[in-house]
Amino acid sequence: MNLSAQHNTSLTIGELIDYLTSRGPAVSPTVDKLLYGEPDTTITSVAVTFLATQSVIKQAAELGANLIISHEHPYYNHNGMQHEQWKEDAVAQNKHLSIMESGIAIFRYHDHCHREQIDLITDGLVRQLEWEPYMEQRLPAASIAVLPSMSAADIAEHIKHTLRIPYVRLIGDPSQACSRVAITVGYRGGGNVVLPLLREQRVQLVIAGEGPEWEAPEYVRDAREQGLDYSMIMLGHAESEAPGMRYIAQLLAEQFPHIAVHTLIDKPLYAIL
Structure with missing residues (x-):
């Protein structure tokens, strides 16, 4: 992909994924993949996050983003719940429905960013x-x-x-x-x-x-x-990796200045009582 040409043209989800996965060495096998959406969709704006939580999905929709880049899988383990598991789980089903209703694509970006020359x-x-x-x-x-x-x-x-x-x-x-x-x-x-x-x-x-x-x-x-x-x-897991996703959002904003890039970080998971 001619990255310089992307600065003044529209950008598809597939082109952005190609950029992210080609910055460093090839990674195989990998959990990095488009979980929702189509690669030929033109990006309106991007939300970058540690985890596509229910709250983050809602915030992304309110911002008009049509792509979420999530470091971790939205379905509760490293490889995600299998369809046979989450189709009978009310929490996972409700989350799936909210993603589908939002029309937002989700790209899991985990392995490639960890494997660059400098993680x-x-x-x-x-x-x-x-x-x-x-x-x-x-x-x-x-x-x-x-x-x-x-x-x-x-x-x-x-x-x-x-x-x-x-x-x-x-x-x-x-x-x-x-x-x-x-x-x-x-x-x-x-x-x-x-x-x-x-x-x-x-x-x-x-x-x-x-x-x-x-x-x-x-x-x-x-x-x-x-x-x-x-x-x-x-x-904490999120607290240690959210800064890295914030940095990736900064890199994307510099590389593609015509695309709005938002960093969405959910509130801390635990409360001290």
Whole structure:
């Protein structure tokens, strides 16, 4: 596709998908696909989101968007509920009907953005945290930053302020001085990702989205009992990946300035009681 020619012409859903999936290496197999809509439809405006929730679908319709780019599948697991499952589930059926009534297309954009030379989702989080000047190394599943030394509590406050989120969860001592930090997103907070970062990359603090609580968090607890200064901050899955989708929306707005691009982020999933 001649991208320069797209700046002054209409753009179809298929052309936008081709752009997104051709930026980096080919990915196969992949969950990235058009879940609703037709590729030859001309785009009016685009809504970019972490997840096409019921609220996001309503907001997109009110904005006049006819395409949602959703990082996660709208039907409650990585590969989506199978038709045989959701056709008898009232919540899934109602959501399906609302999507059909809206006429909005939905493209799942998950694998390709994670597989670019620099993971766009992690990079979006790094950028929103304003930590680009401190980046030392970018690994496939994490980025390593060397920050000016500050306490874990101060880092947590910085995260809440820059991401505009109400809370994070800390495993460790809030007063611990931290400098060498690993940033990872989504479901990469499990032991298979976190433990090598602590052991081999010698980080003091891992910032993650989510993961099984009995894996890396319990490892950190035992390590601290043994005298090692390890800590973790858990952001939440959506909170860790929404900045990456916001960054992707920015890239699309720059590449296709004639198309309105909106970032839609639903309110936090959990409330602290």
